[in-house]
Amino acid sequence: MSHIKDAELSSMELLAPAGSYESFKAAVENGADAVYLGGKSFNARASAANFGLDELRQVVQYAHERETKVYVTVNILIADQEFPELYDYIYSLYEIGVDALILQDIGVGSMIRSVLPEMERHASTQMTINTTWGVRHVERLGFQRVVLAREVSVEQMKTISAKTALEIEVFVHGALCICYSGQCLMSSYIGGRSGNRGRCAQPCRLTYQLMNEERKDLLAEANLGNHLLSPRDLNFVEEIHTLKECGVYSLKVEGRMKRPEYVATVTRIYRRALDHVLSQENGVNAGSAVTGEEKTELLQIFNRDFSRAYFHSHPGAELMSYARPNNRGIRLGRIVQNRGNQLEIKLEAYLRPGDGIEVWTSRGREGITVQKVWQGKRESEEGKPGDIVQIEFAGKSHPGDRVFKTHDEQLMEKARQSFQEGKERRKRPLKMRLSGSIGELMALEAWDQDKHVRVDSATPAQQAMKRPLTQEYAFQQLNRLGTTPFWLEELDLEVEEGLMLPVSELNEMRRLVVEGLLHKSFQQEKVTRGEYKQRLKEWQNRLKLEQEEQVQQAQQHKEPLPGSHSKAASLAARRLTVAVSDLEGVKAALKAGARRIALGGERWRSRKGMSWEDIRAGVRLCKEQGANCLLRLPRILNEEQSAWWYEALLKVKAWEDRPWIMVANLGELEMVKDIDPDWPFEVDYPVNIFNEAAVAHLFRLGAQGVTLSTELEHSQIEPLARWPKTEVFAFGELEMMVSEYCPVGATLGGKKGTKCTAPCVKEPHYLRDRLNYDFPIETDLDCRMHLYNVKRLNLYKELGSIAKMGVQRIRLQLDRANPVQIRDTVRVFLEGWERALAGERISEEQAEKVNGYLAERFPEGFTKGHYFRGVL
Structure with missing residues (x-):
């Protein structure tokens, strides 16, 4: 395996973002070891400027000349119809010389491993990898690096790093998602803009009210602010030494949507802090890791307040920026008085013309750009902390109102200077030797670290008539390296006395050695396009063969075909999965005729849930009634919870009638296979199964079934339905978000530092948005928040088209439903699914009747989700 981490981690990588060419230059010129960016297609920041292939070619050349790596994000879910374009795109990136791809889609990762293993792959944080088990899976897939979920703690990082040869990458600065990355469907469900497709509309940054069952605003008097899902920004600049001890290799700065000045400032400060840590550990005293001025600059360039998230502990409300979802800047001071159109401020920070400020009043915030600064009657170039200054301001304010500086023009100009075109500063030293005698060709040699190049002059050296070649003159000419990534550190001149060479010859020799050194940097053995196409053809044939084999296996264990209604009913019951979370739910589903439970x-705090005795009783009940039984694992498990479940599953393994397992993430899959490689398992929809390559990968590992992504549109489901044992989510609550942050406990659970009083147990809670929709909140036993869509998915009317596609199974997600709701929903769907499998059409009248019946039990209403409205 290439590029695996060094056991000693003698160096670390600073990885900076780029959403535009200017941002890319800002990252490189301020010391990034690597830059990550997106092309025009297939990346998770679709609204950034991004880079076409010609731009990428230019970017890679510029970066490699300065010994900087370029990673391209292909970090979205990719549909089957997009694969032909993807094939060409992946090879183009390889041909250009991109250093690695950052991937989310397990199908894409599997495909690249087969057709272009020479291309380095990094597992995106969108893959929701947060345990040693999850890392093991991407290692199995041939990845060289894993970007851990932002929720991973210090101790968990140490454990994960110690058990893998993969490089570990973590986010260290910038915006923080409130939901586990890759699991957030809020923007997708309510606005059709999927985060898994790079189009997140950031609904978490909007305003919400926390409501109870009586729809009372529980925080109306709290004066917290109403951005209840908006977290602060990460800032780990003082944690670099700890990250190194955790085994982290790459420090990743978030910000592909940010301005180049932001990228320049943050990269510069982290570069110095990282160099300090590495120097200290090599016995060099490099001064302070980060100065007070640099801390202020990080605040000034952009902040929503800063947080270390879950690195050391669970932060609760300290994670959040309730008051505002955008840049706070730094506190400038307070208003002394407001006279007409002039505002008088006592400063706590510097203020200069061109700076942007916000005045926070009881009526809201008003922002202006400062044109002039006065001190008394004298116009001033700057006001200093402690000064009382006057500025023009036409708005209303009162003495004591706070003022914040949101834009520091001097800091922005400092940042711009660092990446100004034609004034590149990222250069490395060259050593040269110029040698020769009169009448012979001259030789110029150059050394760049381990690279060596020699060129000869086109004409022999001559006897000087007036000005022989001197050390000073030769150094002056050979150091004219312009915009190249070099500067001349040392020149050995070994020439016969009295020799001369035309300046044009000297310049040409300099050009050729530089060209030779840079060419050596880019040399690599290439897979030809023809060879790549042949590999692709072989992979596509294997995929087709695997699908045919799955069909043959399914036919050998064939269920009775629907001929009569009684046979169809039996088939329908075995092809309908009912997900429940307690023993009463199991009983209700079985009583209604379900035969696949x-x-x-998740184990909810608000309800009884299932003890291990209940689970065992449920398994027995299923067996007694001839039903298939699966044990669903939680959507998220961290390292410690995985260890607990591992021990629990070892006990389940010993049961005489042990259930099949349904895994909800890649780590759980590895854990189950470690306990027993032959334990039948299925894969749940949170794994984001979006294409045939992903389906094939999971079946290859032994999966007995997969539930497809809920973001697929009906035409995208059809090719996947050709694979037997695929399941489609047909009815139930759509979970939009799972988060370590609980808004109920954080705001109502008591004072900081005290044990949460568990208000989530006392009554139901909802988040109300600006349109007065109430999104249900559920809290699990691990205190994670699960946020649900207002309306339930209901595809009853579409059962005919689902069956016609060849879909093997449908899912009723009823884990938060009561026994009556479960019983009645199972009954009507069994009848409808029976009709659909028998080839009967469900009439409009029948569909309306059933939907009316269901609406009495679920008055919140229904949606068809993405069945007709895809996310591409």
């Missing part, structure tokens, strides 16, 4: 899943 997925029990367990």
